[in-house]
Amino acid sequence: MKNQPKARLATAWLDGCSGCHMSLLDVDELLLTLADRVTIVFGPLVDAQHFPENVDVAIVEGAVSSQDDLRLAQTIRENSKFVIALGDCAVTSNVPSMRNSIAPTRLLERIYISGATAQPGVPTQNVPALLRAAIPLHEAIKVDLHVPGCPPSAAAIAHVLTELLEGRKPDVASAAKFG
Amino acid sequence: MPNRISIRIDGELVQAERGQTIFEAAQSNNKFIPGLCQFKGLSTVGACRLCVVEVQGVNRLLPSCTTPAQDGMAVITKSARLNDYRRQSLELLFAEKNHVCAVCVSNNHCELQAYAQRLGVTNVRYAYRYPKLHVDMSHPRFVIDHNRCVLCTRCVRVCNEVEGAYVWGVAGRGIGSRIACEMDRAWGNSASCTNCGKCVQVCPTGALAEKGFAAEEMVKRQDLVERLATIRGTMNPGGPR
Ligand code: SF4
Ligand code: SF4
Ligand code: SF4
Numbered sequence: 001m002k003n004q005p006k007a008r009l010a011t012a013w014l015d016g017c018s019g020c021h022m023s024l025l026d027v028d029e030l031l032l033t034l035a036d037r038v039t040i041v042f043g044p045l046v047d048a049q050h051f052p053e054n055v056d057v058a059i060v061e062g063a064v065s066s067q068d069d070l071r072l073a074q075t076i077r078e079n080s081k082f083v084i085a086l087g088d089c090a091v092t093s094n095v096p097s098m099r100n101s102i103a104p105t106r107l108l109e110r111i112y113i114s115g116a117t118a119q120p121g122v123p124t125q126n127v128p129a130l131l132r133a134a135i136p137l138h139e140a141i142k143v144d145l146h147v148p149g150c151p152p153s154a155a156a157i158a159h160v161l162t163e164l165l166e167g168r169k170p171d172v173a174s175a176a177k178f179g
Numbered sequence: 180m181p182n183r184i185s186i187r188i189d190g191e192l193v194q195a196e197r198g199q200t201i202f203e204a205a206q207s208n209n210k211f212i213p214g215l216c217q218f219k220g221l222s223t224v225g226a227c228r229l230c231v232v233e234v235q236g237v238n239r240l241l242p243s244c245t246t247p248a249q250d251g252m253a254v255i256t257k258s259a260r261l262n263d264y265r266r267q268s269l270e271l272l273f274a275e276k277n278h279v280c281a282v283c284v285s286n287n288h289c290e291l292q293a294y295a296q297r298l299g300v301t302n303v304r305y306a307y308r309y310p311k312l313h314v315d316m317s318h319p320r321f322v323i324d325h326n327r328c329v330l331c332t333r334c335v336r337v338c339n340e341v342e343g344a345y346v347w348g349v350a351g352r353g354i355g356s357r358i359a360c361e362m363d364r365a366w367g368n369s370a371s372c373t374n375c376g377k378c379v380q381v382c383p384t385g386a387l388a389e390k391g392f393a394a395e396e397m398v399k400r401q402d403l404v405e406r407l408a409t410i411r412g413t414m415n416p417g418g419p420r
Contacts, residue, residue: 092273093307097307150281
């Protein structure tokens with residue numbers, strides 16, 4: 001065990017509330033095992049600025065809603081062996097999809113111009129353009145495992161990570177559900 | 180003609196009553212078949228396609244809730260193929276409307292959500308449609324949210340067959356179908372709704388709910404309506420179909 005090379009784990013936060021990352025941190029003593037056997041190479045939990053190469057497992061939270069989300073999702077797929085859609089936003093597009101029946105231009109005008117109380121104007125600097133619709137991760141890239149839930153329970157995440165560390169493909173159907 | 184017939188369900192020889200559907204025969208022998216549109220005591224429509232079974236000698240799958248059990252029939256209720264078709268039906272229901280379980284009044288008390296988990300649906304392989312749909316809040320006590328409706332027509336049937344008020348119908352065609360109140364008026368303007376709430380209680384999803392409940396709070400009381408519907412069925416065998 002000791003000399004086994006550590007697995008390279010990345011996490012990503014697209015259009016979600018970070019609740020899935022919270023649930024990931026909620027796996028209690030499994031964190032100790034993870035610390036021994038896994039290196040976290042990207043994500044909100046570490047400092048890395050660019051998504052690295054040769055990632056073993058990438059865990060993605062959030063729907064694909066903007067140009068930036070789409071580019072990151074594509075990089076994740078290119079550089080990762082196994083991609084997990086974690087939580088309902090990544091799996092179904094969930095709450096972010098509630099904007100999908102309204103065109104982005106109309107949505108932004110409603111919020112930032114007619115709905116603004118000061119400085120009306122749609123922000124364009126340093127914010128990525130919205131996609132026409134917020135889509136689930138598997139509509140943007142190939143996904144190897146879906147773990148639904150809002151958020152998925154810590155037990156479901158722990159099960160997934162434990163199975164992967166043992167080299168098995170996790171069966172999440174009984175442990176995870178929509179909502 | 181004897182009133183008892185014998186059929187084979189998943190290889191096991193069981194007794195059923197003549198006139199029972201395959202679904203009812205399975206249920207009275209404690210064999211589980213999933214079903215979303217079926218509701219005990221109401222007429223059957225075969226709308227949801229979850230209850231499909233394989234019948235020996237028949238090439239296509241048959242909805243068990245509308246197929247009469249016949250003496251000597253051999254039925255398969257569980258198989259990889261059936262599970263596949265049932266999952267597809269569920270996924271199509273999710274893709275067709277806007278189900279956002281996390282913020283739904285029926286989260287954790289929903290038959291659609293529960294079947295998805297039970298049948299192992301962890302994602303929807305079809306492209307979501309994201310239709311723009313209406314939420315009618317005009318009724319003083321109840322809400323109909325078309326985003327959550329699976330068009331099972333339980334509400335239509337309970338209102339017609341048990342309450343006798345004939346408030347609900349189905350308007351539109353195909354993918355545009357939706358539940359409509361009377362001649363398509365707001366529910367609050369209904370001339371015949373008695374405010375009995377039966378449609379709300381039998382609705383399998385969060386589409387029909389009582390007002391004043393937040394996410395996860397709407398728990399349906401189906402036992403009472405089921406009892407009324409069953410009594411009606413006993414008093415009036417066959418009932419209006
Ligand atoms: S009706 Fe059921 S499946 Fe649809 S959003 Fe509500 S809980 Fe989820
Ligand atoms: S409340 Fe009763 S009468 Fe009114 S629509 Fe529902 S079932 Fe029909
Ligand atoms: S409103 Fe509820 S009971 Fe009526 S058809 Fe839709 S899902 Fe079924």
